[in-house]
Amino acid sequence: MKKRIFGILAAAIMLLPTLALLGGCGGKQADVILKVYSWAEYIDEGGEGSYLYDTLAEEKGEGAVSASDAPPILDDFEKWYEETYHESIRVDYATFGTNEDMYNEIVLGNEYDLLCPSDYMIMKLAAEDRIVPYDASFFDSADPNNYYVRNVSPYIRDVFENGTVTVTQDGEQAAHKWSEYAAGYMWGTTGFVYNPEHVERDDLEALGWQTFVSDKYTNKITAKDNVRDTYFAALGLTYEQELLALDKSGDGYNQALTDIFNRTAEQYTDAVGDTLLDMKKNIYGFETDTGKADMVSGKIWLNYAWSGDAVYALDEAEEDDLYLEYFVPEAGSNLWFDGWVLTKGVEERGTKKAAQAFVNYMSMPESAKRNSYYIGYTSVIAGENTTDENGEAYNEMLDYADWLYGYEFDPETEDEPAETVDYDLTYFFLGADAEEGQTVITAEKDSAEKRQLFAQFPPEDVIARCAVMNYFDADTSERINELWSHVKAETLDTWAIVVLCVAAVAIVAFVLLVKFGNKIDLFRPKPKKGYELVEQEAPKNDYEPVNKEKSKE
């Protein structure tokens, strides 16, 4: 409880100026105010470069479209909500840069209704009893407004059904399904974005995670400047042989892989720490968001990245006629999700209905397309499988993926058809158990094997070798953060530290002596020759300091 009071105090101090500003501006009046807290640049913001803008431009021509034709998705949600539920709503949309920033805000007592953290942070929030489950009515697929349950990919639904979170409630721990607490938003893998002009695909496949320590790429590869992602990579590097030796066809393959990628116990951290130090010696640097630009400008050849950032980097580089590629190590990689969770107190604030409606609106195929197109990440929404007017199977999201990445020979611009492959995404659109080959995109070979399509819609075999990394509990987190600080910072030899400390103390002592020494009898400087002879001749024990008080007497 004490922690809370101090937190509130700290928050109040930091937020005072913000509150003053907010009070001054205000927003439009509304029946419901929904406070959403999500990643920066993680939603359709309309205008140029948005899905609506680009599709309209394709239809009518570039000049006929203005930015106002493509409003931000939040405006459309507010309209939709008013029409559907006959209540006016205002969305206060705030953004964060890291999961930890968001967590700090929540702990400080900021009352948001809906958050969009990553998988591990959802687990942490659940374990600390900071989030509440969705209503049962949210999962009722008969309700036409329940877009999430009707449109979410069967593959993702299974992942959320099978994953468990440990929820602490009233001091008791209980295992719950992820799906009770979180609705998916975006998902993806991690891997290497590389520049094929300098890096051979075959070489990369042979090296796998060892790429990080290969002397071929010294100073040409970056790692992430955050402990979780780089620790994950170091796990892959340390246990690569063990990972490759796993039986891929076995039932327990993914579980065994997940266990290895969650080795955070003390017996493993020393080895991983050594690996991290080796990596540090070889890499160009740790980056948070400069990696994309550094790839495009050619500073580096390899960038360890999230798939959504990879798609973005590939798209950007294409504009400069640079064709980057994406690679996921054979030994396995990271599978991650960002999902919507309802904060505790959302019922008391009366915003639970609106929050769930928000998730549903974002799960409409149209919204999923808009968001996904705008940010480059992959939506968890697969759309409903229906039939079109000709009675043929139709899925809006598949249609979208095909529009983005499908290949059709255009005799006007190309001499001969490009090499294509059939890219099977049945697992995502129909579920892992569905018979393969039902939802297939015919795409260019490059795109399907190593470029945008591969990065944005990972094929089933890549997913099979990807693992979710659990959250670190308080003790583990402390241990691994210590390890991380030892990796990031330089450590001097103990003798050097001792010498320097002694030197520092000596300097401080010397200066203080010079400054205050004349107030201490022992260190009083001897008067200069020729001056104050009287005092010099006086016997030392009779000497009385002449200060103001004395002279007053």
Add this chain to the structure above:
Amino acid sequence: MKLRFSRKTLCIPYAVFLLFFVIVPMAVILVYAFTDRNMHFSFGNFIKFFSDPTKLSTIVYSIVIALITTVVCLLIAYPVAYILARSKMKKKHVILMLFVVPMWINFVLRVNAIRELFNWIGLLGQANYFNTVFGMVYDFLPFMILPLYTTLMKIDPSLYEASYDLGGNGFTAFTRVTLPLSVPGIVSGVTMVFLPSMTNYVVSDMLGNSMVTIIGKFIYEYFGSDWHMGSMVALVLLVVVFVSTLLTGGFKSEENVRGANL
């Protein structure tokens, strides 16, 4: 009741400001530094900090980086400020302004520009510590030039004439008149450069590719996971800063005495 504004009432806003933005935050940091996760009083973080060679090394590295930055800034800034202050050029304020103009351009933009420049030269990723110090010097140079220039401008020219009259040459005039009298400027310049360059991790992240860790970065990272340790690091930094201010202040009064005795 008649509303009266005494000096005391005018002080209230400042007192409130100091209370809420200086004293209370410091108290919060102090409390966090000496508590554990459950908010129980504990010396755990203190012991952990001083028994961890990495954290102590980071302090050392930060101080060394800040010291080099300060010395280089001083070596560059003093001649510039001296020449500008003594010259009879009509447009010297234009030159002074040129040194200061970069301060008006967004800091991140400037660091990014240097990053590109270093990449072009080929230094980026090769000499992370050099790059960091260079970036800091570039960034904080105006903070050294300005106080030096103002102090040097204020020195009465008749003092130089007096020193020549008393048989001094250019060198002695500088060492016996200019230098002692410009000490207040040096002190404020050093304070303005040394302290921020211990914590400005944007420079070390961008130009050192996050391979250089200074104490400010440490604080930032700990506040992502462990506020208590983060507060302890912040507190240690506070002490280092306090001591270094004390040191420069100590030199200041000593030099002032000598200056006054001239």
